[in-house]
Amino acid sequence: MTPTASSHHTTPADSTPTSTTAPTKTPAPAVRLDGISKSYGDSHAVHELSLDIAPGEFFSLLGPSGCGKTTTLRMIGGFTDPTDGTVLLGGEDVTALPPNKRDVNTVFQSYALFDHLSVADNVAFGLKRKGVGRAEIRERVGTMLERVQLGGLGDRKPRTLSGGQRQRVALARALVNRPQVLLLDEPLAALDLKLRRRMQVELKQIQREVGITFVFVTHDQDEALTMSDRIAVMNEGHVEQCGTPEDVYERPSGSFVASFMGxxxxxxxxxxxxxxxxxxxxxxxxxxxxxxxxxxxxxxxxxxxxxxxxxxxxxxxxxxxxxxxxxxxxxxxxxxxxxxxxxxxxxxxxxxxxxxxxxxxxxxxxxxxxxxxxxxxxxx
Ligand SMILES: Nc1ncnc2c1ncn2[C@@H]1O[C@H](COP(=O)(O)OP(=O)(O)O)[C@@H](O)[C@H]1O
Ligand SMILES: [Mg+2]
Structure with missing residues (x-):
């Protein structure tokens, strides 16, 4: 299958309503990528990629190193400008907007925590910048630290925490802002296997509780299968197949997906x-x-x-x-x-x-x- 840029969005909203059927009111996708490309010189990091991510979905971009996952995520977040195509968040064209004008937060693989601030102040950082009141900040930070099982560790400095705990601080810091969409770029890659398995389950639980749309980048097919509602399997800058874990595992569209999925x-x-x-x-x-x-x-x-x-x-x-x-x-x-x-x-x-x-x-x-x-x- 070679998908074309224009033939993708066949949601009920696109079909012409007839006189007998009321138009179906589907909510706008949380994320819509419409034919986005990113070229560096002659090489295509991402090529005419289109996909829709539904509100509340746990959506994974899965593929081998260098296939364009991070570039795609950065275009959703506004950190990289597409060479071509459109990015829509909640139905709004945000292609020209900078990261801070998008209702999106990102958790990077490196966590990027502020070492001189306490755990609680790390989590409070975005709320303070937005001018949220002190009492509300204290309440929201406290609730979020409980949710990621860091209650009682608010006064500690990040460097005194384990890798898994630091990862959860980064997650809390992003979630506390209640973004429409949370972007996560291989957030578990630095953890050892046992901890990673536990965090996969925890992260999925947290996502279900908060109901925020997650766009999760990983090169680990087991991780994607375990956590995702849907997976886009990427190869050389395009999506080979997009579907539920069962779809891509049981009914791979071609030999690339079949061999990549285990x-x-x-x-x-x-x-x-x-x-x-x-x-x-x-x-x-x-x-x-x-x-x-x-x-x-x-x-x-x-x-x-x-x-x-x-x-x-x-x-x-x-x-x-x-x-x-x-x-x-x-x-x-x-x-x-x-x-x-x-x-x-x-x-x-x-x-x-x-x-x-x-x-x-x-x-x-x-x-x-x-x-x-x-x-x-x-x-x-
Ligand atoms: N700033 C850049 N300049 C030049 N090439 C880049 C840049 N960023 C990414 N690339 C290239 O684009 C391709 C996709 O990269 P990336 O999105 O980071 O892949 P992934 O996250 O799937 O490993 C790679 O070939 C990479 O070398
Ligand atoms: Mg990457």
């Missing part, structure tokens, strides 16, 4: 009459696929956890292969199974209370693999 098996072959002839390997049924011409070069894709190694059911697609590697990782075991010379399938099995160590396959064994037809995708 481990995916991409088996190269040629499509003909409802089958894929794997290169130097078996011919496997995939069902007739509209829009794919006979003779097309394609990838057959099945997620590792959707492949069975035993107890097959009627209607499954079966193939044989040789176990090349068995990787035990505690809760799961991964097998690499060679289907054809140089073509391996990764198969993930849960190690449940009912699975037995001695049932595990050893290297060199010939095995059958199987999957349900609906778990098999044919990608470009």
């Amino acid at each position: 481990t995916s098996n991409l088996v190269p072959g040629t499509y003909r009459a409802g089958r894929i002839a794997v290169d130097e390997g078996p011919s496997l049924p995939v069902g007739t696929r509209a829009g794919i011409a006979d003779g097309s070069r394609v990838h057959l894709s099945v997620r590792p956890e959707k492949i069975w190694l035993s107890d097959f059911e009627p209607g499954m697609v079966l193939a044989t292969g040789v176990v090349r590697e068995t990787v035990y990782s505690g809760a799961t075991t991964t097998y690499l199974i060679e289907l054809a010379p140089g073509i391996t399938l990764s198969v993930l099995e849960q190690n449940t209370a009912r699975s037995r160590m001695e049932d595990r396959w050893a290297g060199g064994e010939r095995v059958e693999v199987g999957w349900k037809p609906e778990h098999c995708l044919v990608l470009d």
Whole structure:
């Protein structure tokens, strides 16, 4: 799919109301990017990107390093001027407005806290600048510190806090201003894995409580899947696919999204009459696929956890292969199974209370693999 800049916004508000149906009153998107581009010389950091983010949504921009996530976020915040296109916040064109004229706050990866100020004064900073009264500031700062579980730490200096606590100060400092939209650029990247997992859950909880639209940048697909209502998967300055976590994981639009969203098996072959002839390997049924011409070069894709190694059911697609590697990782075991010379399938099995160590396959064994037809995708 190659999206064009103009064909994106098919919300009910765009369709012409008929005499029998009242016009649907959809609220303006919290954020609308309409064909925005940013070029540096000859290189496109972002190219004709369009998307709508609904009010209250937890929306993630996900993609590999250098794909244009930060540039996109900076254009929403007003820190970078688009070369082309329009940025709308709550239906208002803000493309020409500076950051401080936009109802948006940003949490940067570096936190950017004021070290000489106390935690409470850090959080109060924006409210003081806006001229909010002292009593109200004290009340709002206190409430927000409680909400991010920093109650009682208001008098401390940021440098006396842990990484996770500093991260929450930065979050409180942004949220206390009650912006329409909060932009977060890899805010958890500096934390160790365990703390990051906990903060993911906490951040999502806080977002639900305050109901503010979050635009969250990450290169970590697990993080995006865990936290987001919707995800835009980016690649080289454009959006490859935009949808719910389930959409992008279960129904990737192409091989880029399939492989970026966690481990995916991409088996190269040629499509003909409802089958894929794997290169130097078996011919496997995939069902007739509209829009794919006979003779097309394609990838057959099945997620590792959707492949069975035993107890097959009627209607499954079966193939044989040789176990090349068995990787035990505690809760799961991964097998690499060679289907054809140089073509391996990764198969993930849960190690449940009912699975037995001695049932595990050893290297060199010939095995059958199987999957349900609906778990098999044919990608470009
Ligand atoms: N100020 C700049 N000058 C020149 N190139 C830039 C600038 N900012 C970003 N880029 C380039 O634009 C591309 C996208 O960068 P960025 O938005 O930071 O990606 P991401 O956040 O996804 O890692 C990269 O190739 C980067 O080198
Ligand atoms: Mg970045």
